[in-house]
Amino acid sequence: MPENRFLSTLGRADAALLGPALRARSLARDDLVACEGRPVERVVLPVNCILSVIAVMRDGREVETRTIGFEGGYGLLHALGSPVSYERVIAQVPGDAYELPLAALAQAAQSSPSLVNHIVSFAQASLIQSAQTTACNAIHGAEQRMCRWLLMSQDRLGSNILPLTQEHLSIMLGVQRTTVTAIAKDLQARGLIANGRGRIKITDREGLKRIVCECYEMLEDGVTQMVGFSPAAQTS
Structure with missing residues (x-):
């Protein structure tokens, strides 16, 4: 079983900051992780599940913009800025994950520049996937x-x-x-x-x-x- 790479590559001090707030959870297929227009309350870090990040049109049509597996997590960047989600996120493939309150990650980041850098690196990796997927869908x-x-x-x-x-x-x-x-x-x-x-x-x-x-x-x-x-x- 793969580890979650965001967690497994944390420095020791940052891991100690987040450890008390981490909780293991299981996600069933189609479980809602985040909803468009609503605040993100928890960061979800997949272990052996896959999250699907979906853009929803006004007429109800949906298209996936990226997937997130054990290499990252959803809600990381929200801890550094606006907590509102503009996407719908569901568990596409069921399995295990870790979660922690968004507020806990935001508070920890305020006291740790290394944690901020870690969050930004993984968030950038996710944004790269979103941009490339958009180009792929068009071409x-x-x-x-x-x-x-x-x-x-x-x-x-x-x-x-x-x-x-x-x-x-x-x-x-x-x-x-x-x-x-x-x-x-x-x-x-x-x-x-x-x-x-x-x-x-x-x-x-x-x-x-x-x-x-x-x-x-x-x-x-x-x-x-x-x-x-x-x-x-x-x-x-």
């Missing part, structure tokens, strides 16, 4: 983007079994569910994945990497530059 086709999501999810879970639904996939890709079904059937026919009920099994990782767009590698490189660790390291 690359749905098949390449789906391969990117599958590879990134495998990296964050350390497993070739990905528990997900077609509804989640359609939100991630910003396409109709019929498009997701067609892509999944084609990838399965090519021996790259195996579709199951509520899950996808990756059967040929290298095959997916031959299809995926450049954004997969660029995203991993961006995280590595900011925090010194690539989520893909555990599946390479």
Whole structure:
């Protein structure tokens, strides 16, 4: 099981500051972590779950802007500025996480410049992913983007079994569910994945990497530059 990298790379003094406020929790699929227009009350730091950060349009349409796994957390930057969320955040893949009150992280940051630097580095890594995902959604086709999501999810879970639904996939890709079904059937026919009920099994990782767009590698490189660790390291 991967550790949460934000926590595991804290200095000893900063870890001591946050330790008393940390609590372990389990997230079920679709659990709401943050809601657009509402204050963020808790920072959530995934261990073996994946959070989906979603932009919601006025007409109700949704599109995923980034995912967060054990390499980071949601709410970090809110501790240094406005506590209001402008995104909806849900547990896309269920699992374990740590959480701490936003106020506790904000208070600790006031007394520790090293903690502020740590927060900023991990927040920048998340913003890099959001920017690259936006570019990817505008430029690359749905098949390449789906391969990117599958590879990134495998990296964050350390497993070739990905528990997900077609509804989640359609939100991630910003396409109709019929498009997701067609892509999944084609990838399965090519021996790259195996579709199951509520899950996808990756059967040929290298095959997916031959299809995926450049954004997969660029995203991993961006995280590595900011925090010194690539989520893909555990599946390479």
